[in-house]
Amino acid sequence: MSQDKTKIIMKRRIKYIIITMVLLCILLLLRLATLAAKDNSEIKTIALKERALRGDIISREGYTISRSIKNYTVSIHTKYLDPNKKEFFLKLFSIYSNIPLDDLKSKFYTKEGKAKKGWLVLADNIDAKEAIFLKELKYKLNRFKVFRGQGANKNFYYGLTISEKGENREYPLKEALSPILGYTRPYYSDGYKHIVGYNGIEKFYEKYLNHKQDGFISGKRDAVGYIIQNADTIYKRKHNGYSLVLNISLELQKNIDLILDTYKQKLGAKEVIAAVMRSSDSKVIALTSSNRYDPLDIQADQIANLQPKATSYAYEPGSVMKPIIYSLALEKGTITPETTFNTFNGKMWVGKYKITDDEPEPQLNAEDIIVKSSNIGISQIGWSLTNQEFREGLRRYGFGKQKSGIDIGNESIGKFYSLRKLRAKINRASNSYGYGMVATFSQLLKAYNVFNNGGVSVTPRVVNYIKNDQNKKFYLKKDFTKIAPVSANTAAIVKNTLLEVVKRGTGRAAQTEGLEIGGKTGTAMIVGKGGYEKRYHASFFGFVNDPEGNRYTIGVLVIEPDFKHHFASSSAVPVFKKIVDAMVERGLLKPNLNREQVEEIEQKRTLEEIKVKEVQQKQVKALKERLREQREAIIKEQKRTIEKRKLKKQIYKKRREKKGADTTRVKQFSPPPQTPDLF
Incomplete structure (x- = not known):
């Protein structure tokens, strides 16, 4: 009986053991399947993001002014580098990256001399061109098995890893189009460097330049890390930001840059600003400053x-406001060009305030008040308007708190007297000749375009259109409407008066044979803490037209010229004239000239080209000299380093000799395995 019980117990125990072993086997198989799935998902399947870039900024002629490029980081994992091929790797990487061999070796050790483990950055901030060379090296290193797998999966390893770090903004022409171009700053998201616009065009068109979408590719990877292209591979195309194509002509812009640089020095000015705009559609083809x-x-x-x-x-702004007030009175019918005013021989009292003219006259008609720039005369023209007419007229031209709307941003607002303050005759008088109010250069440029565009005001535009990666053009919907501050008839009368200013008034220095040129000078004192000081703004705003229908509005502002040149007629007007000459030379204006005049212009152009070539030759020579000096400095530094090493070895040898050590014995390193010649 006891034997039967024993047999039953033994059978039960065997049964339990078998069930336990079966369960353990099932658990083991499940664990192995999980590991295999994990290994397959984490190692063999990868997704790579293809980063999109910020859009480019391109000139009217197709020159790239601003662009983004990717930069890369090059790293390795020390665990997967074959120790027997480390020296071979270092020499090759030094050749491909132009990093000195000693500098590379030092990256593998801490300051205390301990070997670093894990991920190691060998090169940072590598551009796309260098990255291509290093990717070629990566292929060769994989072929020669410089890196090898560890652990159970011998086929998996991390080789030379070249990863995107972010994007950098490039300005190939450096200061060209500054300051209106603006600049960029970096910001970081998920460890990746992005670019955002600050100031100027870069900021104004930020939503278009940075309207981008990253792409990606996902699929199985091979043993060396490349994605296998097959039916299971998922690919999404990247979309870079929109590129901007400008109305600005880079060639004309650079030409005007040279003019402004020359006159800033010649006039002793703090800054000179100039713009050229097509009168018909307000496309700005040049807008620059001497301070770039x-x-x-x-x-x-x-x-x-x-x-x-x-x-x-x-x-x-000073006297450049006089044609604006003149046009408002003409529009309201309170004057005609022939209306005569008493100008009191250059001195007129308004209560306790005295208004004076630089050229005293007993009387002048309305047209000559503009031609001779009479403060006394324009004051009386301003008084012919009611407070409401005066203020609303300035507002229609875009002065006061309105902005010109030009697409470079950072726009300030102007200011003039309120209706209540305009009741005082002296306030209306001072606003009439451009004092007691403020305006911006862009507001004045837009206002003067009215006289050369049939009385119509159009918002100035620097950008012509935007385009995507497929070069599809998109013309932005205009966020402005055409405004007519005065009628076409009034604009024509003012235009003729401005032509007279250049023919026989303060703008005579702007005259150019075969072209129709008109404009108005403005010289205004600058107010300081204690009142008006002997510092000045000198400006000239006007237009130039040729017989073939080319029409342009041009503005020039000289900030604080020296006292010798503080009048606009001797500072801003000569700059205007030089800009017109440059436009003729570039074929933007075609004057009606006889053969002798054409030959004279061609001769001047040849002389200018010779001067430009001489300057370029000097620049090239200076650049070569700098490069030579840099090479000499590098060679000298290398020699100094070699001498230091020799000196250190000598010191070390002497110390060893004093200790009686064997200084001839050198630690032997096993040579790297024989490999085929790569070069």
């Missing part, structure tokens, strides 16, 4: 130049 900067190398003394003063600098 390299967006990638902004110096401390250039901080004040970061904001484009064409839009951000509001100032008392």
Whole structure:
């Protein structure tokens, strides 16, 4: 009986053991399946993001002014580098990356001399061109098995890893189009460097330039890390930001840059600003300043130049306001060009305030008040308007708190007297000749375009259109409407008066044979803490037309010229004239000239080209000299380093000799395995 019980118990135990073993086997198989699935998902299947870039900014002629490029980081995992081929790897990487061999070796050790483990960055901030060379090296290193797998999966390893770090903004032409171009700053998201626009066009069109979408590719990877292209591979195309194509002509812009640089020095000015705009559609083909900067190398003394003063600098414009008031009175019918005013021989009292003229006259008609720039005369023309007519007329031209709307941003607003303050005759008088109010350069440029465009005001535009990766063009919907501050008839009368200013008034220095040129000078004192000081703004706003229908509005502002040149007729007008000459030379204007005049212009152009070539040759020579000096400095530094090493070895040898050590014995390193010659 006891034996039967024993047998039953033994059978039960065997049964339990078998069930337990079966369960353990099932659990083991499930675990192995899980590991295999994990290994397959984490190692063999990968997804790579293809980063999109910020859009480019391109000139009218197709020159790239601003663009984004990717930069890369090159790293390795020390665990997967074959120790027997480490020296071979270092020599090859040094050749491909141009990093000195000693510098590379030092990256593998801490300051205390301990070997680093894990991920190791060998090169940072590598551009796309260098990345291509290093990717070629990566293929060769994989072929020669410089890296090898570890552990159970011998076929998996991390080789030379070249990963995107972010994007950098490039300005190939450096200071070209600054300050209106603006600049960029980086910001980081998920460890990746992005670019955002600051100031100027870069900021104004931020939503288009940065309207981008990253792409990606997902699929199985092979043993060396490349994605296997097959039916299971998922690919999504990247979309870069929109590129901007400008109305600005880079060639004309650079030409005007040279003119402004020359006259800034010649006039002893703080800054000179100039713009050229097509009168018919307000496309700005040049807008520049003498105070430019390299967006990638902004110096401390250039901080004040970061904001484009064409839009951000509001100032008392002076006599360039006189044609505006003249046009308002003509429009209301309170005067005609022949209406005569008593100008009191250059001195007129308004209560306790005295108004004076630089050229005293007993009387002048309305047209000659503009031609001779009479403060006394324009004051009386301003008084012919009611307070409401005066203020609303200025508002129709876009003065006061309205902005010109030009697409470079950072735009300040102007200011003139309120209706209540305009009741005082002296306030209306001072506003009439451009004092007691402020305006921006862009507001004045837009206003003067009215006289050369049939009385119609159109918002100035720097950007012509945007385009995507497939070069499809998109013309932005205009966020402005055409405004007619005065009638076409009034605009024509003012235009003829401005032609007279150049023929026989303060703008005579702007005359050019075969072209129709009109405009108005403005010289205004600058107000300081204690009142008006002997510092000046000198400006000239006008237009130039040729017989073939080319029509342009041009503005020039000289900020604080020396006293010798403080009158606009001797500062801003000569700059205007030089800009017109440059436009003739470039074929933008075609004057009606005889053969002798054409030959004279051609001769001047040849002389200018010779001067430009001489300057370029000097620049090339200076560049070669700098490169030579840099090479010499590098060679000298290399020699110094070699000498230091020799000296260290000698010191070390002497110390060893003193200790009686064997200085001839050198640690032997096993040579790397024989490999085929790569070169």
